[in-house]
Amino acid sequence: MIxxxxxxxxxxxxxxxxxxxxxxxxxxxxxxxxxxxxxxxLRSKRQKDPVLTSLKHACVQVLKESFGSDTVISExxxxxxxPAPKPEPRASGMLPGVSNVIAIASGKGGVGKSTxxxxxxxxxxxxxYSVGLLDADIxxxxxxxxxxxxxxxxxxxxxxxxxxxxPLEKYGVRMLSAGFFVDPAExxxxxxxxxxxxxxxxxxxxxxxTLDYLLVDLPPGTSDIHLTLVQEVGxxxxxxxxxxxxxALADAIKGISMFRSDRINVPVLGLVENMxxxxxxxxxxxxxxxxGREGCKKLAEKLEIPLIGQIPIVEGxxxxxxxxxxxxxxxxxxxxxxxxxxxxxxxxxxxxxxNLDPTNRVMIK
Numbered sequence: 001m002i003x004x005x006x007x008x009x010x011x012x013x014x015x016x017x018x019x020x021x022x023x024x025x026x027x028x029x030x031x032x033x034x035x036x037x038x039x040x041x042l043r044s045k046r047q048k049d050p051v052l053t054s055l056k057h058a059c060v061q062v063l064k065e066s067f068g069s070d071t072v073i074s075e076x077x078x079x080x081x082x083p084a085p086k087p088e089p090r091a092s093g094m095l096p097g098v099s100n101v102i103a104i105a106s107g108k109g110g111v112g113k114s115t116x117x118x119x120x121x122x123x124x125x126x127x128x129y130s131v132g133l134l135d136a137d138i139x140x141x142x143x144x145x146x147x148x149x150x151x152x153x154x155x156x157x158x159x160x161x162x163x164x165x166x167p168l169e170k171y172g173v174r175m176l177s178a179g180f181f182v183d184p185a186e187x188x189x190x191x192x193x194x195x196x197x198x199x200x201x202x203x204x205x206x207x208x209x210t211l212d213y214l215l216v217d218l219p220p221g222t223s224d225i226h227l228t229l230v231q232e233v234g235x236x237x238x239x240x241x242x243x244x245x246x247x248a249l250a251d252a253i254k255g256i257s258m259f260r261s262d263r264i265n266v267p268v269l270g271l272v273e274n275m276x277x278x279x280x281x282x283x284x285x286x287x288x289x290x291x292g293r294e295g296c297k298k299l300a301e302k303l304e305i306p307l308i309g310q311i312p313i314v315e316g317x318x319x320x321x322x323x324x325x326x327x328x329x330x331x332x333x334x335x336x337x338x339x340x341x342x343x344x345x346x347x348x349x350x351x352x353x354x355n356l357d358p359t360n361r362v363m364i365k
Contacts, residue, residue: 007031010066014058017051037072043079097210100236107251109220112274113241114142117217119328123342125172132214135177138195144179148324154180164207176202196228203232222258234359237269237352244295269348270306271296278313309341
């Protein structure tokens with residue numbers, strides 16, 4: 001008989017991608033050498049984890065290497081968490097059928113806000129939620145390219161005398177963007193009221209159906225578009241995206257201040273730090289902090305808001321955005337990082353909804 005200590009020692013050679021070995025991580029819940037063979041019970045923190053199959057194969061391999069090729073492994077059971085409950089619809093200021101509206105914002109441009117919005121939407125959909133994405137960056141819509149749908153033109157349907165715009169449905173996400181209505185090669189030259197009215201139309205006449213989460217990718221900074229959103233719908237909470245760079249953080253503070261102001265009063269769910277570090281493929285153990293180190297983490301601690309996630313500079317993120325295949329669709333370490341971030345966001349939204357009243361629409365003249 002092989003002792004439990006010996007089995008654990010062998011399993012400590014199985015490393016979770018991007019992390020520690022599965023024994024140190026506490027994934028190994030039970031081991032035993034029975035009459036039928038070695039039995040292992042693993043516990044995963046994720047309800048859907050794309051690496052579980054490869055981990056099972058790795059466990060079999062190290063056990064046979066440690067105890068002989070004729071070692072019998074009778075069972076490797078994996079326990080996963082129960083699926084997260086669907087969020088309860090919020091009554092005040094909500095769109096019909098939409099449980100939560102989440103603003104994705106940034107203080108300045110160039111920090112990867114749209115990349116975060118698109119991949120978070122895809123990650124939420126892969127977790128089993130019904131998700132919508134409204135690309136409200138009227139003057140610089142990038143979601144159509146990230147969805148490989150630059151030539152998509154929405155259908156308009158009429159119900160009970162009202163026209164509704166049918167969103168694109170792709171990667172499990174319903175998406176509308178200003179980019180669907182303009183030539184991608186032409187600049188959008190609209191005055192503020194025209195842009196605001198167009199956003200109102202996409203919000204109120206979008207055929208969104210029933211959604212757990214509607215993510216709204218806002219333009220950088222603070223503008224009429226932000227005010228239009230909070231006037232049209234009760235926003236459940238805001239997520240602020242920044243790089244660790246001091247210049248970006250200074251503008252992120254302004255965005256947080258706007259949502260927290262007495263006039264707007266939208267809860268800030270937390271910060272996402274994008275471009276946290278760079279790790280070259282040939283040196284996977286190295287991290288180079290090109291834009292400063294843990295700037296968002298320090299700011300989150302200072303302002304007493306959660307740090308939702310840290311996303312490194314990875315070539316695949318850029319490639320995925322350019323070729324219309326968001327990196328969150330895959331099974332890579334980066335895809336898992338977005339999945340973890342989406343899971344954290346769901347928890348923060350649930351906590352916000354338990355402790356705070358629904359957000360009211362803002363009345364600003």
